[in-house]
Amino acid sequence: MAISLVITPEISQQRGFEIAQRTGATLMHSAPVNGQYLQLSPTGLALCDSEQPKQRLRVDFTAGKQGFRLRQHGQAREAIVRACGIGKAPKLHIVDATAGLGHDAFVLASHGAIVTMLERSVVVAALLRDGLQRAEQEGAHHITSRLTLIQTEAVDWLNQSDWPAADAVYLDPMYRPARRKAAAAKPLAMLEKLLEQQQQNNENLLTAALKAASKRVVVKRQRLAPTLGQAPPNFSITGRSTRFDVYIPG
Ligand SMILES: C[S@@+](CC[C@H](N)C(=O)[O-])C[C@H]1O[C@@H](n2cnc3c(N)ncnc32)[C@H](O)[C@@H]1O
Structure with missing residues (x-):
C-alpha cells in the first residue's frame, strides 16, 4: 500500500x-x-x-551520533574501515549494497572511499537522498561527492553489472530485533516496522556480492550472530557489539 x-x-x-x-x-x-x-x-x-x-x-549526517563519528574521523580507525581494507587503498570503490540510512557508507566515504549505495526501499532511499542533500548544504560536499545513491534491488544490480563491479562489496541487510529494546534505537524500530514485509534474500545477496567484488566482501553482523551464508568467512573483525565477516572472492 x-x-x-x-x-x-x-x-x-x-x-x-x-x-x-x-x-x-x-x-x-x-x-x-x-x-x-x-x-x-x-x-x-x-x-x-x-x-x-x-x-x-530523519537522516542527519552532521548532528547526533553520526556527527560525532564524523568529528572523530582520523582519531580512531573504525573497525568497518579496517574490515573494508581502506587503510591499504584509500580510493577504493565500495558498493554498499544495503545502504539503509547511509551511516556506514558515509563513514567509508569520509575515509576516502568512493561508495555506490544501493537501497531497494523507495521510502528509505528518499530519506537517504534528502539527508545527503542537507549534508551537502551543510558543508560536507567533500564527502557527499564520493557517494552515489541508486534505488534498486541489489541482487539484480550486482548480477547485471560488468565484472568486477567494485573493489569491495559491503552488506548489512537486516535491522535486528534486539535493537528494539534500546531507547536510543526507537527511530530504528520505526524503520524495522516500515520494512517488516521485506523478503530476505541474504544467501543470494552474498553470492552476487562475491561475484561482483574483486578484493573482498564485508558482512556486518551482530557480535554473536551466525554468518550470513553457509560458507565461513576468511576472517572476522569483532568489536563490542558488532562483527565484520570478511570474505575474499576465490
Ligand atoms: C540494516 S539496514 C542498513 C543500515 C546501513 N548499513 C546504515 O549504516 O545505515 C538494511 C537496509 O538494506 C536494505 N536491503 C536489504 N536487502 C536489500 C537488497 N537485496 N537490495 C537492496 N537493499 C536491500 C533494506 O531495505 C534496509 O534499508
Whole structure:
C-alpha cells in the first residue's frame, strides 16, 4: 500500500510532487489517522508514525551520533574501515549494497572511499537522498561527492553489472530485533516496522556480492550472530557489539 506524504505549508508543491513521484506516495495536507507516513517540512523529509507522534526518523549526517563519528574521523580507525581494507587503498570503490540510512557508507566515504549505495526501499532511499542533500548544504560536499545513491534491488544490480563491479562489496541487510529494546534505537524500530514485509534474500545477496567484488566482501553482523551464508568467512573483525565477516572472492 502506498505511503502518505504530508507537506507543510512552507514547502513548494513541486518538491512534494517530486518526492511523491519517486516514492509512489499519496500527497496529503494533514497526517493520516493510522500508520506511518512521510512528512516534508523545512527541516527535511521524515518518517513519522500516527501512533507515536513524538517519534520521527530523519537522516542527519552532521548532528547526533553520526556527527560525532564524523568529528572523530582520523582519531580512531573504525573497525568497518579496517574490515573494508581502506587503510591499504584509500580510493577504493565500495558498493554498499544495503545502504539503509547511509551511516556506514558515509563513514567509508569520509575515509576516502568512493561508495555506490544501493537501497531497494523507495521510502528509505528518499530519506537517504534528502539527508545527503542537507549534508551537502551543510558543508560536507567533500564527502557527499564520493557517494552515489541508486534505488534498486541489489541482487539484480550486482548480477547485471560488468565484472568486477567494485573493489569491495559491503552488506548489512537486516535491522535486528534486539535493537528494539534500546531507547536510543526507537527511530530504528520505526524503520524495522516500515520494512517488516521485506523478503530476505541474504544467501543470494552474498553470492552476487562475491561475484561482483574483486578484493573482498564485508558482512556486518551482530557480535554473536551466525554468518550470513553457509560458507565461513576468511576472517572476522569483532568489536563490542558488532562483527565484520570478511570474505575474499576465490
Ligand atoms: C540494516 S539496514 C542498513 C543500515 C546501513 N548499513 C546504515 O549504516 O545505515 C538494511 C537496509 O538494506 C536494505 N536491503 C536489504 N536487502 C536489500 C537488497 N537485496 N537490495 C537492496 N537493499 C536491500 C533494506 O531495505 C534496509 O534499508
